[in-house]
Amino acid sequence: MNRDAEEDLPEDVQNNVARNGLRQVAGQALQSSGDQIVNPSTVLPWLFAVLGVPPALTGALVPIRESGSMLPQALLTPLVLRAKRRTRVFTAGALIQAASVAAIAATAALADGTFAGLLILAALAVFSLGRCLCSIASKDVQGRTIPKGERGQINGLATTASGIVAITLGLGIRVYGGEDLSAGSLAWMLVGGALLWVGVAVVYAGIREPVETDTQPTPPERSDESEEGWFGTMVALLREDAPFRTFVLVRSLLLVSALSPPFIVAMSIDAGASALAGLGSFIIASGIAALIGGRIFGSQADRSSKRLMSVGAALASATIILTVVIVSLPGFSGDTWAGTLVFVASYFLLRLTHTGVRVARKTYVVDMAEGDQRTIYTAVSNSAMGLILLIVGAVSSAIAAIHVSWALLFLAAMGLLGVVAGRRLPDVSRG
Known part of the structure; x- marks a missing residue:
């Protein structure tokens, strides 16, 4: 103690x-x-x-x-x-x-x-x-x-x-x-x-x-800011602070790992996965990802949170694309053990990469600023992401109304754009 x-x-x-x-x-x-x-x-x-x-x-x-x-x-x-x-x-x-x-x-x-x-x-x-x-x-x-x-x-x-x-x-x-x-x-x-x-x-x-x-x-700035002026403060910071604006942009594109898992579950049900094998296996996969994710990615984020964000987005996008391709193959069925394994493995990889992306972006925002500025960055980025989540969620949901696979591919494309945009971020880790 x-x-x-x-x-x-x-x-x-x-x-x-x-x-x-x-x-x-x-x-x-x-x-x-x-x-x-x-x-x-x-x-x-x-x-x-x-x-x-x-x-x-x-x-x-x-x-x-x-x-x-x-x-x-x-x-x-x-x-x-x-x-x-x-x-x-x-x-x-x-x-x-x-x-x-x-x-x-x-x-x-x-x-x-x-x-x-x-x-x-x-x-x-x-x-x-x-x-x-x-x-x-x-x-x-x-x-x-x-x-x-x-x-x-x-x-x-x-x-x-x-x-x-x-x-x-x-x-x-x-x-x-x-x-x-x-x-x-x-x-x-x-x-x-x-x-x-x-x-x-x-x-x-x-x-x-x-x-x-x-x-x-x-945090003084959160108690001192008037509620009416907070939105203006958020807009001004995003407009004037280029590195922070790039971080919020990249964080938005990294939503691939956060928004895709429910669509994987929906796709597995459409493919015929049983409740007993499906839901239980997805929850187990989520638990294993939570258990091991922090241990794997914590030290990696300290070495380079920027690189970990990009790697996580790339792996999530690749997982989605590969899953969609496999499910689209003639004769594929979700009610077999092999079909269930495809969906559960995909879900596990997405939850694991999401853990890595989350650890990396939290570490990045802490490392990129000091003192009160760090608190401002955290609050503004969270508020901005609340709006962006609603927008991206609405778009992906509208696409899912056509077909779940198209919604997943849309999110995968966002992730790949995030990898490209992430190159513009300065490396703020000590390495």
């Missing part, structure tokens, strides 16, 4: 570091477990297929889930900063997510078709707003209650828990899922997810935090 760092915390918090740490590990583990059950890249696309939701709406799952948690950050941050207890903000966000997942479960049990799809997307949008509150508040809670040198351990344990839960859930579906995975079965699974989010709220409510001013500096 880092005693010097712990002494920087208020005295009442110092006496509760171990207790607070355990609660944050438990809370993040429960949150990661809930994320696996409401995963927009595995469970929800499968639920859409079971309910007969059009493929075009499947392509909107990831954009709504991700943009909803990023886009409102500039607006909600000043509101969160006014709260004396950030644990209450996190608890409120967790309960919002619990209610949203319960609404998705009810929709799965009672509705179908396009109407069900629209209801689930609406509930997912509300879920994302709750997640946005949790995302903003969790960093403050951790900074107020856990000393430096111990925070990474909490995040690492939560990531590991997420992978373990995904593998366990996938194995459970394969072993106990029965001959088919019905809407009712998925609805009960989602009810379990809602209860997990209630558990998150209960665990975080018990964290002891100081009521007085933050123990760590709060």
Whole structure:
């Protein structure tokens, strides 16, 4: 334990570091477990297929889930900063997510078709707003209650828990899922997810935090900026800062690895993959990718985050193109073990490369600036990406209405353009 760092915390918090740490590990583990059950890249696309939701709406799952948690950050941050207890903000966000997942479960049990799809997307949008509150508040809670040198351990344990839960859930579906995975079965699974989010709220409510001013500096520019002027600030920064503008452009083109997995799931269902072999295997693949991705790519990002972003985009695009070609071959069928292997392997590679791209771009934005400028870059790029996700998601979903393969090829082309555009980025890593 880092005693010097712990002494920087208020005295009442110092006496509760171990207790607070355990609660944050438990809370993040429960949150990661809930994320696996409401995963927009595995469970929800499968639920859409079971309910007969059009493929075009499947392509909107990831954009709504991700943009909803990023886009409102500039607006909600000043509101969160006014709260004396950030644990209450996190608890409120967790309960919002619990209610949203319960609404998705009810929709799965009672509705179908396009109407069900629209209801689930609406509930997912509300879920994302709750997640946005949790995302903003969790960093403050951790900074107020856990000393430096111990925070990474909490995040690492939560990531590991997420992978373990995904593998366990996938194995459970394969072993106990029965001959088919019905809407009712998925609805009960989602009810379990809602209860997990209630558990998150209960665990975080018990964290002891100081009521007085933050123990760590709060990004001044996010509290000082007026809510009305933030969009203007974002536009001005993108217009005047060429390196940052290039980074946002490249990050936008790297959405290939984030948006393509749900289409792989949809394609596997169209090709005849069974529920038992399909969904369980996809969830297991997601868990394995989460377990090993950080270990593989962390050191690579420190050597050259720019190169890792480009390599990740290239591998994701190549995976998509190869998958589309194989699936288009005469006689290919998704209901064979070989067909299932093609889709699961493709999904695994896309999730793994997405982990690499995510680690690389987070490392890049940290390395390219210092101090307050780094915070500004992070906030502006997240807000910009919220808008871009909605646009790219709408375009890919419209293309998917024609055929899922064309949507995948569109995303692959974006990834290849990202590789080319990435060459314009300066190398900010120490190497």
